[in-house]
Amino acid sequence: MTHAIDVRNLHKAFGDLEVLQGIDFTVETGEVVCVLGPSGSGKSTLLRCLNRLEEPNGGQILIDGEDITDPDADVDQLRTNIGMVFQQFNLFPHLTVLKNLTVAQTGVLGRPKAEAISIAREMLERVGLSDKTHDYPAHLSGGQQQRVAIARALSMKPKMMLFDEPTSALDPELVGEVLDVMRTLAGEGMTMMVVTHEIGFAQEVADRVVFMDAGVVVEEGRPEQVLEHPTHERTKKFLRMVSEH
Amino acid sequence: MKKLKPRQRVLVYQLMMYGLAAVVVLVVVTQADWPKIQKNFFNTEIAADMFPEVITSAVKNTALYTALSFVLGMVLALALALMRLSSLKPFRAFAIGYIELFRGLPALITLLFVGFGLPIAFSGFRIPGGVLGRGSVGLALVAGAYMAETIRAGIEAVPKGQTEAARSLGMSQTRTMFTIILPQAFRIIIPPLTNELVLLIKDTSLFFILGSTPGTKELTKFARDFMNAERNATPLTVVAILYLLITLPLTFLVRRLERSAAKAR
Numbered sequence: 001m002t003h004a005i006d007v008r009n010l011h012k013a014f015g016d017l018e019v020l021q022g023i024d025f026t027v028e029t030g031e032v033v034c035v036l037g038p039s040g041s042g043k044s045t046l047l048r049c050l051n052r053l054e055e056p057n058g059g060q061i062l063i064d065g066e067d068i069t070d071p072d073a074d075v076d077q078l079r080t081n082i083g084m085v086f087q088q089f090n091l092f093p094h095l096t097v098l099k100n101l102t103v104a105q106t107g108v109l110g111r112p113k114a115e116a117i118s119i120a121r122e123m124l125e126r127v128g129l130s131d132k133t134h135d136y137p138a139h140l141s142g143g144q145q146q147r148v149a150i151a152r153a154l155s156m157k158p159k160m161m162l163f164d165e166p167t168s169a170l171d172p173e174l175v176g177e178v179l180d181v182m183r184t185l186a187g188e189g190m191t192m193m194v195v196t197h198e199i200g201f202a203q204e205v206a207d208r209v210v211f212m213d214a215g216v217v218v219e220e221g222r223p224e225q226v227l228e229h230p231t232h233e234r235t236k237k238f239l240r241m242v243s244e245h
Numbered sequence: 246m247k248k249l250k251p252r253q254r255v256l257v258y259q260l261m262m263y264g265l266a267a268v269v270v271l272v273v274v275t276q277a278d279w280p281k282i283q284k285n286f287f288n289t290e291i292a293a294d295m296f297p298e299v300i301t302s303a304v305k306n307t308a309l310y311t312a313l314s315f316v317l318g319m320v321l322a323l324a325l326a327l328m329r330l331s332s333l334k335p336f337r338a339f340a341i342g343y344i345e346l347f348r349g350l351p352a353l354i355t356l357l358f359v360g361f362g363l364p365i366a367f368s369g370f371r372i373p374g375g376v377l378g379r380g381s382v383g384l385a386l387v388a389g390a391y392m393a394e395t396i397r398a399g400i401e402a403v404p405k406g407q408t409e410a411a412r413s414l415g416m417s418q419t420r421t422m423f424t425i426i427l428p429q430a431f432r433i434i435i436p437p438l439t440n441e442l443v444l445l446i447k448d449t450s451l452f453f454i455l456g457s458t459p460g461t462k463e464l465t466k467f468a469r470d471f472m473n474a475e476r477n478a479t480p481l482t483v484v485a486i487l488y489l490l491i492t493l494p495l496t497f498l499v500r501r502l503e504r505s506a507a508k509a510r
Contacts, residue, residue, distance in 0.1 A: 053409055080415035090410035094428045103424060104414035149410075156414060 002065035004029045004160055004191045005050060011058035012045055019045045021215035022059070027160075032192045034202035034223070037212035038238055043195045046212070047162050050193070051075075051082045064159065080108060083153030083161040087168050089145040091137040097124070097148050098133045101155045109156065116155075123151040127181050143174030147181050160191035167198060199242055203227055211235045288479040295471060295483055302460065303467035304487060310377060310449040310463055314384035315442055321389030326396035327422070340393065347390035352383075352448055359383035360455045376461045380452040388445055395437045399430035436506065439499045443492050464488065 005027040012020040019042045027033050035043045048054040050061060052068060052075050061068050068078050092100050101120035105111045111119070124130050127147040137145055146166055153161060163182065167175045179201050186192055186205050196202060202209050203223045210220040213234045219226060230236045249257065329340035347355065360379045363370055372378045403426050411421040431438075450465035457466050464484045471480035 051413055053413060076412075076415045076417055078415075079413055082413075084410075084413040086406060086410060088404075088406050090404075090406040092407065092410070092425055092429075094432065104411075104416055107420055107424065108415040152414070 003027060003062070004031070004064060005193065006062040006065075007046075007050075007059070008062075009059040010046070010049060010056055010061065012042070012049060012054060012056050019215055020049070020056075023212075023215075023217055025210060025217055025220065027191060027193055029159075029191050030189045031207045032186045032190075032194070032205055033208045033210060034206040035193065035195045035210045035212060036197070036199070036202060036238070037218075041212045042215040043212045044164050047084075047164050047193060047195050050162060051079050051084055053084075076108070080104075080156050081159045083150075083156060083158035085146070085149050085153055085161065085163045085166045087165040089137075089142070089149045089169070091145055091149055091152070093137050096134050096136055097129070097140075100137070100148060101152050104152075105155055119157070120151070120155050123154045124148070126154065126184075127151045128177075141174060142170045143177045146170065146178045150178075150181055150185070154185075160193070161185065163192065163194040163196070165195050165197065167196065197242070199227060199239070211238070213238070285478050286482050288477055291471075291475050291477050291479045292483050294475075295467075295480060299464070299467060299483065299487070303462055303464045303484070304491075306377075306461060307446065307449050307463040307491075310380055310384075310452060311442070311446045313377065313381040314388055314445050314449070317381055317385035318388030318392055318441075318445070321385055322392035322396050325389060325393035326400060329393060329397050330400060344390045344393055347387050348394075350387075352387045353451055353454060355387050356380065356383040356451055356454055359386065376452060376455050376457060380449070380455050384445060384448055384451075387448075388441060391444075392438065392441055395434050395441065396430065398437075399434035400426055402433050403429045433506070436499045436502045439495055439502070443495050443499075446492060446495075447488070 003026040005025075007023055007025050010020050010023040011018070023042075023046060025033075035046065037043045045054055049056045050063070056069055059069070063078065063082070066078075067073065068075075091097075092103070095103060098117065098120055101123060102113070102116040105116035105119065106113055121130065121133065124133060127150055129144060129147055129151065132140060132144060132148070137148065140148065150161075150166075166182070167178050170178065175198070179198065182192070182194070182201070183205055194202075194206070206223045208220060209223045209226040211218045211226055211230070211232075211234075218232050218234050219230065226235065227239065230239060325340045325343060328336040329344070331337055331340075356379075359372065359382055363372075372382050374381070400422075407425055407429065408421055411425040412418075416425070449463050452463055453466040453469070462470065464487060468480040468484040472478060
C-alpha cells in the first residue's frame with residue numbers, strides 16, 4: 001500500500017550539526033499528523049525536507065509512492081502537489097491578495113486567468129477573507145495574512161499541506177482564527193502535517209502525534225496516548241515544561 | 246583671570262566664532278570688485294544670447310545621453326548582478342572582475358577606450374550612433390559596474406522567505422527571480438539608483454572628449470565653447486544653474502523616498 005508520505009531513514013546535517021539522525025514515519029492520505037518537540041529538535045527541518053526546501057543528506061522520501069529524493073525528480077512539479085504554510089506567512093508584499101493567489105496558478109500550472117481568479121475567490125471564501133481580495137498584505141493583520149497564505153497554498157489544489165509553526169509568529173488573540181481554518185481543513189479530509197507548539201490543537205485535531213527530540217522520533221501515536229500517557233522521559237519532560245506556561 | 250564656568254566658556258567661544266564670520270563677510274563684501282564679477286559671471290546679455298539653444302540643444306542632449314547611458318547601464322547591471330549571485334563560479338568570477346575593473350578606472354579612460362581605443366585596434370569597428378552611441382556605451386560600461394552592486398544589494402535585501410514561498414508553490418528559480426524577487430528589490434533600491442542617475446547626469450560632461458558637432462554638444466561643452474567665443478564666464482554660471490535645476494529635485498526626491506522607506510520599515 002502506498003502512503004501519502006513515507007520517510008525512510010532520513011538524515012540531514014548542516015555542517016557538523018546532525019539535525020535529523022535517521023527518521024522513519026508515514027502519513028496516510030487524509031490523516032492529520034502533528035509534530036511536537038523542543039526547538040532545535042529538527043521538526044521544521046524534517047518538514048522542509050518533504051518538499052526539498054532542504055536537501056536531505058541520506059534516506060528516502062516517498063510522496064504518493066514516488067521517490068522525491070531521486071536526483072532526476074522534478075522538484076517544481078512535486079511542489080505544486082504539496083502546499084506549504086510558513087511561520088512568517090511569506091506573502092508577496094508587492095502583490096494584492098488576489099495576485100498572491102493567482103501568480104503561481106497561471107505561471108506554474110498554466111491555468112487560464114479567469115479560472116485562476118475563480119479558484120482564488122473560492123479559497124478566500126473558505127478562509128473567510130473574501131472582502132480582502134484587492135488589499136495588499138501589509139494592510140492585513142498577522143492572522144489574516146496567515147489565512148491568505150493558507151488560501152494561496154490551497155489555490156494550487158495540492159494533495160497535502162505542510163504547516164511550519166503556522167501560529168508561532170502571531171499575537172495570542174490572532175491564533176484562534178488560523179487554527180479554526182486549519183481545523184475546518186482537517187475536517188474536510190485534507191492530508192496535513194503540522195509542526196506546532198499548540199498542544200490543544202494537536203489533542204483535538206490530530207489523528208496522530210509525533211514527538212521529536214535531538215533529530216530522532218522519540219515516540220508517536222494517538223494524541224491521547226502521547227500527550228496524556230507518554231512513555232518516554234523526554235516526552236514527559238517536554239509536556240511538563242509546555243504545560244507550565 | 247577668574248576661571249569661567251563651562252557654560253560661560255561655550256558662550257564666549259560662540260561669540261568669537263560669530264565675530265570671525267562677520268569680519269570675513271564684511272571684508273568680502275567691501276573689497277570684492279562687484280561690477281567686474283557681475284560683468285564676468287552674471288552678464289545678462291550674454292546669458293540671454295545662450296537661449297534658446299542651451300535648452301533646445303544642450304539640455305536636450307544632456308538628457309538624451311543620460312537616459313541612454315542609464316538604460317544601457319541598467320541592462321548590463323542586471324546581467325552582472327545575476328551573474329554575481331550565480332551558483333556557477335566562472336560567472337561569479339567574471340562579474341566580480343568586471344565590477345572591480347570598471348569601478349577602479351576613471352570614467353574618462355573608459356570613454357577614451359570606447360571612443361578611440363577600439364576603433365584604432367579594430368579598424369572599421371565603430372559603435373553606431375555617433376557621439377550619442379559611443380559616449381552612452383562608454384558611460385554605461387562604468388555605470389553598469391556601480392549599479393550591479395546596487396541591484397545585488399537589493400536582491401539580497403529581499404527576505405529569504407520570499408524565495409522559499411515562491412519555490413514551494415512550484416515556481417522555477419528564474420520565475421521566482423523575475424516575478425517575486427526583482428520587483429521587490431527594485432523598490433528597495435530606487436533611492437540609490439536615483440543617486441546613480443544624478444552621477445550620470447554629471448558624467449555626461451565627459452562626452453566632450455569624443456568631439457562634437459554643433460548639434461551634439463551637451464551642457465558643459467556648450468558652455469565652454471560659448472565662454473571661449475565671448476571671453477566671458479557667464480555661460481558657466483548659466484549651465485551650473487541648469488545642472489542644479491535638474492539634479493537638486495532628484496536628490497530631494499531621493500531624500501523623501503529614503504525617509505518614506507524608513508517609515509515603512
